Amino acid sequence: VTTIKDVAALAGVSPATASRVLSGNPATSPESRDRVAAAVAHLDFKPNAQARALRSAHTQTIGLLVSDIRNPFFADLAHAVEQAALEAGYVTLLGNANEQTSQQDLYLDAMISQRVDGIIVAPQGDGSGSIKSLIARKIPTIFVDRVISGLDVPSVTTDSDTGIRQAVAHLVAMGHTRIGYIAGPQNVSTGHDRLNAYVRAMKSAGLIVEPDLMFYGDFQADSGSAGVHAFLSLADPPTAILAADSLMAIGALAMLTRQGVQLGSRTALVAFDDIEWFALLKPALSVISHSAEDMGATAVQLLKQVIDGESPSSVQLPSELIVRASSSERLRARRK
Amino acid sequence: VTTIKDVAALAGVSPATASRVLSGNPATSPESRDRVAAAVAHLDFKPNAQARALRSAHTQTIGLLVSDIRNPFFADLAHAVEQAALEAGYVTLLGNANEQTSQQDLYLDAMISQRVDGIIVAPQGDGSGSIKSLIARKIPTIFVDRVISGLDVPSVTTDSDTGIRQAVAHLVAMGHTRIGYIAGPQNVSTGHDRLNAYVRAMKSAGLIVEPDLMFYGDFQADSGSAGVHAFLSLADPPTAILAADSLMAIGALAMLTRQGVQLGSRTALVAFDDIEWFALLKPALSVISHSAEDMGATAVQLLKQVIDGESPSSVQLPSELIVRASSSERLRARRK
C-alpha cells in the first residue's frame, strides 16, 4: 500500500510537507504543492482515514441511524441527510436499527468506535444502552423524527398534532363518528404522541374514545393488517380508519382489499406520512403530510451547530392534512 | 477519553494483556479476563476502531454503495445486505450514489480511506475513477444488480431475460402487438440488458420493433411519465407498456392517470421489480419479480469468500412474471 512516505519520496519533500499539502495547510510553497499533487496523482494515493483520525480530532464523517430503512419516509430522510451532509463536507455512514434496540446499540457502538464527528439518530428504547454512552461521551447528537423523553438532546420532529386534528375534524365533517385508530408502538415518542393527538382530537370533536377503536401496532405493515382485522370483527366497526404511519396504512389497505371492503362512502382511510404513490391508488389516499427533506436538511444543520460548540434549540416541523378520494365522500349509512 | 491504558491500569494488568482480553485471544488467565471485563464495564470503554484498524489488517466493516436509496428495490437490498453482514460479524456502511458517478466516487474514496474490508456496489459509469482504484488495490469487491463489462469482478445479478420474455409472450397472448418499452439508461448494464431482452422477445414473437415504441428513461419516476407522454402523442399509441424498473412504472402510472387512461382491456402495464404495494393498486400491477433478499444475502456470501482469498463465480438469480389485473384482460379494439 502506498503511504504518505511514498508520496513524499517521489515528490522529493518530507512527509510533513506532503501532509501539509494534502490537508491544504497554506504554509507550503507553490512548488511543493505541484510536486506533491503530481506524486499523489501518479501513485493514486488515498490517505488512510484511520491514521488521520487517530491524530486529528475529526473524521469528517457523521453517522445516521434510522429505525427502518424500508420505510419510505426514512429512505427519503436518509437521502436528504446524505445530500445535506455532502454539501457540508461530511460523508454519512448509514445504519439501520430495524426497529430493534439491540441492533441500534450495535450500530451506535460501531459509530462511536469509528469516531464519527456526530450522530443523527431516530432513537429506540428508553435511553439506556449505547444512547447513554453517546451522551456521556458528549458526542454531538441530534434526534430526528423521534425523541427520548428526559434526554436533553436537540431534535427535529414533526408537530403531529395539527395534522391529526385536521384529519379527525375532516372525517367528522364527512359524517364519521366511529373513527378507528391504528397506533404506533407506545414506547416510541411518535407512536405515543400521535395516539395522544388522536384522543385529544376526538374529545374536542365531542366524540367518545372507545378502547375498541384503538389498535396498538408497531409501525410495520403486518400490524396494520391486524388492526383492520380486529376492527372488522367488531359488532359495530369503525367507518373511518386513521393509521399512524405509511407502512401500517399499506397493511391496512391490503387487509381491506382482501376482505372485500371498498374505500369510499362507507369506509374512509387516512394515513400519516405522505408517500409519492399514495396519490396513485384508486381511490387516492388522504394523508397527513410532513417533509422528510426538510427534516433531514434541518437535522444536518443542527448537528453542524452542535459540532461547532453551539447549543441549538429543537425544531418542530409542520404537518398538514391532504384530502384525497379515500376520505372525501360523505358517509352513507350501512345497510342493516 | 478512556483508552486501553486506563482499562489496564484499573484492572491491574498491562495494556498488552488488556488488548488480548478485548480481542478474545485465548492466551489470557481467567482472572485477567474477569478484571479487564469489570474495568471495561466500569469505564464504559469502547475501543478506538481507528487505532485498531491501523495495526490489524481488518476493520470488520464493509461498504455498500447503492445507486438510489429511494428506489424500494435498493432499500430492500440494503436491508438484506445489512442483516446478512451483521450475522457474519460485519457492520455495513451504506452510501448512496444517487445515480451520479461523481457521488459514487466520493463514497468509494471515503470507503477506501476508511479501509473497509470489502465493498458491495451497484456500479455506475465505465469503470474509470474510483472503481478502477478499488480494483487496482485489490480491495474485495462484489457487483450487485449491475455490472461493468470488461471488469473481472464477481457479481450477483438478475437474469432479466426470462422475466421479460415471459412478459412479452403474455402480452402477445392477450392480443397486444404494439408493446411500448420504457428503457433504463443504456450506460448501465441492467438498462442495456433489459432493452436487449425486450428486443429479442419481440422478435421471437414475430413482432416488429419500432423505434417509436422504445423510450429511453433513466430509472427515475419522471422519465416514466415522459415515456408515457411520448407514447400517447403517437398517431398509433402502444396498447401495452413495459417499464424497466419500478420507479419508471410509478411515473408511467401517474401520467396515465393524469391523462385519464384506465388500465384494463385497452391499455396494459407491466413493471420490472416487484414492490409490495404494487399488488394493492387497482388494477393490481403485473410485475417481473426478482428477490432483493436473495441478492443481498448472496452478495454478502460472495464477498466473504473473496475476503477469505477465494475466487467465487458470479451468480445469476431468476426473474419471473407475476400476472395481475393490469395486464390480464384481453385487448379490445379501440374505438375509431
Next chain:
DNA sequence: CTGAAAGCGCTTACAG
C-alpha cells in the same frame, strides 16, 4: 516555508 521528532491508541511478535 520546511524537516525531524513525538505521539495518537491500539496490536503483536518476542522473550520470558
Next chain:
DNA sequence: CTGAAAGCGCTTACAG
C-alpha cells in the same frame, strides 16, 4: 500466561 517495546500512517507543535 504476561509485559516491554516497536510500529501501523498520519499530523502537528517546535525549531529553524
